[in-house]
Amino acid sequence: MAQYQVIIDTDMLQHLFSKDEGLAKLAEQVLNQILKAQASEQLRAEPYERTDERQGYRNGSRERSLTTRIGKLVLDVPRLRCGEFSTDMFERYQRSEQALLISLMEMVINGVSTRKVKNVVEKLCGVVFSKSSVSELCKKLDQIVKAWNERDLSEKEYPFILVDALVIRVRKGGKVVPQSVLIACGINREGYREILGLRLGDWESEASWSQFFMELKRRGLKGVDLVVSDDHKGLVKAIMTHFQGSSWQRCQTHFLRNILEACPKSLQGKLHARVKHILEAPDMDTARKLLDEAVTEFERLAPKAIERLEAGFEDAMAIMALPECIRRRLRTTNTVERLNREIRRRERVIGIFPNEESALRLIGAVLMEIDESWTTGNRYLDMTEYLLWRDKHEKAGSDGEDKSKVCSLVGLH
Numbered sequence: 494m495a496q497y498q499v500i501i502d503t504d505m506l507q508h509l510f511s512k513d514e515g516l517a518k519l520a521e522q523v524l525n526q527i528l529k530a531q532a533s534e535q536l537r538a539e540p541y542e543r544t545d546e547r548q549g550y551r552n553g554s555r556e557r558s559l560t561t562r563i564g565k566l567v568l569d570v571p572r573l574r575c576g577e578f579s580t581d582m583f584e585r586y587q588r589s590e591q592a593l594l595i596s597l598m599e600m601v602i603n604g605v606s607t608r609k610v611k612n613v614v615e616k617l618c619g620v621v622f623s624k625s626s627v628s629e630l631c632k633k634l635d636q637i638v639k640a641w642n643e644r645d646l647s648e649k650e651y652p653f654i655l656v657d658a659l660v661i662r663v664r665k666g667g668k669v670v671p672q673s674v675l676i677a678c679g680i681n682r683e684g685y686r687e688i689l690g691l692r693l694g695d696w697e698s699e700a701s702w703s704q705f706f707m708e709l710k711r712r713g714l715k716g717v718d719l720v721v722s723d724d725h726k727g728l729v730k731a732i733m734t735h736f737q738g739s740s741w742q743r744c745q746t747h748f749l750r751n752i753l754e755a756c757p758k759s760l761q762g763k764l765h766a767r768v769k770h771i772l773e774a775p776d777m778d779t780a781r782k783l784l785d786e787a788v789t790e791f792e793r794l795a796p797k798a799i800e801r802l803e804a805g806f807e808d809a810m811a812i813m814a815l816p817e818c819i820r821r822r823l824r825t826t827n828t829v830e831r832l833n834r835e836i837r838r839r840e841r842v843i844g845i846f847p848n849e850e851s852a853l854r855l856i857g858a859v860l861m862e863i864d865e866s867w868t869t870g871n872r873y874l875d876m877t878e879y880l881l882w883r884d885k886h887e888k889a890g891s892d893g894e895d896k897s898k899v900c901s902l903v904g905l906h
Contacts (some may be wrong), residue, residue, distance in 0.1 A: 521566045531580050532571035549575025635850065638857035641864075642690050647713025651679035652879070654689065654714075655721040656728065657829035658697045659836065661856075663846045672849070673697045674836070674856055675705045678829055682716070684874040686828065688864040689714065691856060693849055702731035710735065718883070719815070721826055723747040724805065743808035744826040745772050751805070756798035764791055764798060771806075772824070777813050780806075816882050819874055835859060 533539050538547040554569040571578050655678045663672045673696055677689040689709055694701030720732050721742045732741055749768055753761050767787045774780035784806055792799045812824045822828075836856050846852040867873070 517566060521568065524566065525569050528568060528571060528580065532573065532578060535579065536573065536575070549573050634854050634858055638854055638861065641861050642857055643712065645713055646689060646709065647715065649681045650716025651681050651689070651714060652716055652718040653680040653721070653823055654678065654717055655826050655829050657722065657826045657833065659833045661840055661846060661852060662844070663849055663852055665849065669845055671696070672852065673701065674852070675701060676829055676832060676860070677705070677709060678832070679714070680874055682876055682880065684872040684876040686867045686873045688832070688860045688867070691853070691860060693852060697725055697727060699727035699730045702728050703735060706731055706735040719823065721823055723826065724751070724808070740811050740814065741808065742811045742823060743805060745809050746825045746827060748805050748809045752798050752801045755801055756795045760791065760795050764795060767791070768802065772809065777810065780810055780813070816878050818878050822874060832860065832863060835863065
């Protein structure tokens, strides 16, 4: 380990504890002397020293600032005519700087506003960071998020996918406009959940969903047996177009909500309990019997609600065609709804995204973090019974039964 002789000014020692910047000035003086000593080591000669071992000559210096926990230091880095001046001082600083940048990014991802990040950095490091500076630092996430959102999906099959959207506000073309964040989650053959990707759209239209689904399929999405979503018309049309042969399960949570919206308030509690009883029926025969009873009781009192119940019943009960062991977790889009709540928690802090890139950056980073916890955590579904059940139906179809009926039941391609 190299040793250097450092000289401290008397005035510096007197003001070390009497001034707020005293410690920073002391560190600055010490580090500048070390840089000069390292230059002498590299040249094998002191300034103006004549010696046969000299390896080159000095060529002045350049300023370089270091932001540290004790304040901002301005260092005079030697310049040499014989080549680049080398020191490991800045390598260590760069590691610390990188750690600081990562911490800043994590703060933003976890919902801390850029204004609060600026204040924290100012208190810790004694230097002012503007909101725009923090935002620029966070752009380092762009390439990481883009690579994750465009990763190859062809190595696995995803029998079940769940899709949903939420609306955020983005500044675009000089005005604030609503943008839909489209999100798709998948459950692979091993039973683990994954976030397959996200996309920003002008609205939740058939065109936006179609572009999203085409992108997922281009990346290798395959083996889809069941798609779970709400009853948004554009979304359903896109599902029918791009996942032909797959079954569609209407989210029962959204379905129940839509029914109650058309029901008089005085009857909502009672009808809610009846519809829940129908949706939780052990088999379709029981569900249809309960449906008939509900229609008889509420048809006159809440005609619009009953009309919605009857119209959406078959789509909301599509999950009954699958083994009972997997029905509960596939009858709603609650998995994606929970993701939306996590995104919303961060989005509320920001309020309005300055552009689409910032929205993709933050939301993508949040989803990446959740996706990692899903893929490395506990298995979401035990797929053993389902895969055996599907193989049995596939074999039955290949043995001469009405294969189209079997495929429609299972949702196979």
